[in-house]
Amino acid sequence: MAQPLPNHKNSNYVLEAKGLGISYGDFRAVTGVNIPVKRHRITAIIGPSGCGKSTLLRAFNRMNELFVGTSVEGEVLFEGENLYDPAVDPVEVRYRIGMVFQKPNPFPKSIYENIAWGARIHGFKGKMDELVESCLHQAALWDEVKDKLNQSGLALSGGQQQRLCIARALAVQPEVILMDEPASALDPIATLKIEELMQELKKNYTIVIVTHNMQQAARVSDYTAMMMLIDRQTRSGTVIEYDDTKIIFTKPKDKRTEDYVTGRFG
Amino acid sequence: MTTSKRNEDTMLRKTFETEIQQVKDDVLVLGSMVEQAILSSVEALKKRDIKASEKLFENDKEINAKRFEIENKLMVLIATQQPMAHDLRLLASCMEIISELERMGDYAKGISNINIRMGDAPLLKPLIDVPRMAQIGVDMLHRALTAFVNEDVETAKTIPVEDDEVDALYNQVYRELMTFVIQDPKSIERANWLLWVAHNLERVADRVTNICERTVFIATGEMEEIKSTDDEFWHAQQQQK
Numbered sequence: 001m002a003q004p005l006p007n008h009k010n011s012n013y014v015l016e017a018k019g020l021g022i023s024y025g026d027f028r029a030v031t032g033v034n035i036p037v038k039r040h041r042i043t044a045i046i047g048p049s050g051c052g053k054s055t056l057l058r059a060f061n062r063m064n065e066l067f068v069g070t071s072v073e074g075e076v077l078f079e080g081e082n083l084y085d086p087a088v089d090p091v092e093v094r095y096r097i098g099m100v101f102q103k104p105n106p107f108p109k110s111i112y113e114n115i116a117w118g119a120r121i122h123g124f125k126g127k128m129d130e131l132v133e134s135c136l137h138q139a140a141l142w143d144e145v146k147d148k149l150n151q152s153g154l155a156l157s158g159g160q161q162q163r164l165c166i167a168r169a170l171a172v173q174p175e176v177i178l179m180d181e182p183a184s185a186l187d188p189i190a191t192l193k194i195e196e197l198m199q200e201l202k203k204n205y206t207i208v209i210v211t212h213n214m215q216q217a218a219r220v221s222d223y224t225a226m227m228m229l230i231d232r233q234t235r236s237g238t239v240i241e242y243d244d245t246k247i248i249f250t251k252p253k254d255k256r257t258e259d260y261v262t263g264r265f266g
Numbered sequence: 267m268t269t270s271k272r273n274e275d276t277m278l279r280k281t282f283e284t285e286i287q288q289v290k291d292d293v294l295v296l297g298s299m300v301e302q303a304i305l306s307s308v309e310a311l312k313k314r315d316i317k318a319s320e321k322l323f324e325n326d327k328e329i330n331a332k333r334f335e336i337e338n339k340l341m342v343l344i345a346t347q348q349p350m351a352h353d354l355r356l357l358a359s360c361m362e363i364i365s366e367l368e369r370m371g372d373y374a375k376g377i378s379n380i381n382i383r384m385g386d387a388p389l390l391k392p393l394i395d396v397p398r399m400a401q402i403g404v405d406m407l408h409r410a411l412t413a414f415v416n417e418d419v420e421t422a423k424t425i426p427v428e429d430d431e432v433d434a435l436y437n438q439v440y441r442e443l444m445t446f447v448i449q450d451p452k453s454i455e456r457a458n459w460l461l462w463v464a465h466n467l468e469r470v471a472d473r474v475t476n477i478c479e480r481t482v483f484i485a486t487g488e489m490e491e492i493k494s495t496d497d498e499f500w501h502a503q504q505q506q507k
Contacts, residue, residue, distance in 0.1 A: 214350070249351060251355070257351075262352060263279050263282070
């Protein structure tokens with residue numbers, strides 16, 4: 001019998017990585033990560049390609065386990081309990097900690113069903129119409145789609161599709177939303193809408209975002225974790241600096257962070 | 267670490283590095299225009315050369331134009347290059363430094379103006395300490411700008427201490443002028459003119475301190491006031507109360 005995850009919200013930290021290492025088979029992708037994810041704040045993970053940003057993000061809701069041969073050491077605490085405890089049900093983890101991906105990936109179903117489906121399989125018993133409307137409102141999409149809820153989600157623009165995916169993630173009432181490059185496939189206006197939306201969402205949710213766009217990290221996040229390969233031989237990455245975003249972009253402590261944020265990382 | 271040093275380490279953003287270097291060079295050009303203006307304005311006063319002062323008065327427009335030119339370049343760099351961390355501190359501080367330099371240019375203009383307004387009236391006394399104040403102030407400014415370019419924190423922290431010497435000369439000029447006024451109240455206006463000249467020069471040295479504070483900020487990210495003995499005097503007075 002799977003042990004339910006705790007609901008207490010005593011700590012300022014929703015999630016916390018402690019000595020976290022992640023390997024794909026023999027390849028050690030991420031080593032020794034110790035960072036908190038603070039409640040109702042946006043935490044950005046930045047760093048050059050291939051340093052393990054997405055791997056770290058996926059470790060926050062056990063998404064890596066979908067790849068065969070993944071192993072994890074250390075702990076990820078969610079509300080103080082280790083997510084990787086054998087007694088924890090990964091399915092519960094993934095609806096309490098939702099995810100939005102780089103490319104908008106709505107289901108090939110109606111806008112309404114995109115939102116209702118997840119809630120239904122997780123046993124939602126309330127009024128579905130209200131839930132759909134509420135999620136679309138929260139994702140700042142309602143006004144644009146309220147008259148065409150039965151149309152396919154795939155008929156929307158890229159930016160709208162991404163907001164639909166966010167609405168879909170909200171439908172199962174997660175506490176944390178993980179976003180992997182959520183705006184990199186969008187134009188500047190759609191990007192701005194997602195960024196504004198994040199500021200609204202953080203009032204009720206905790207957000208972790210991986211982004212290649214440093215200006216985006218600087219604009220939207222409260223805290224920033226800077227990742228980098230620490231060993232070129234093994235190509236293993238870690239968080240080299242974690243701090244208030246304002247500090248990271250004005251006076252970082254680590255020279256490697258300085259070089260990266262000023263665009264001199266070669 | 268200076269920009270040029272980092273350029274050796276990493277070959278990225280060469281264009282941006284070059285543009286940053288150009289801005290620094292421009293700041294130095296503006297600095298030397300101001301240094302020249304201060305020394306020449308005092309020299310013209312000393313010689314009572316009104317024509318030279320009129321030319322210097324007009325010359326201030328060039329200093330202002332140079333400041334606007336640099337400001338515009340800085341705006342374009344900030345808008346197009348999105349500087350972060352050290353680059354951001356440097357470019358934001360350059361904004362501040364050029365404004366300090368421009369105000370120092372205004373002091374030179376003010377001194378020229380006094381010489382013009384004095385007309386045929388002779389100097390109340392031969393100028394000895396006033397040119398010394400100008401020389402020390404300009405010397406401090408020159409070294410402060412060198413420290414800025416090299417991001418030399420140690421030097422930037424020591425230059426403001428020399429402000430005490432300028433303050434001491436200012437007090438000396440003040441006392442001396444007061445004795446003239448006491449002896450002959452009719453000399454008030456001529457004493458006042460010279461007092462204004464000395465005051466302008468005293469302010470030059472104060473603004474050098476601001477430039478030094480920016481240099482420390484660029485290099486370290488720490489925004490702190492560099493203490494002068496003025497502050498010590500103030501605190502001592504407060505403690506006595």
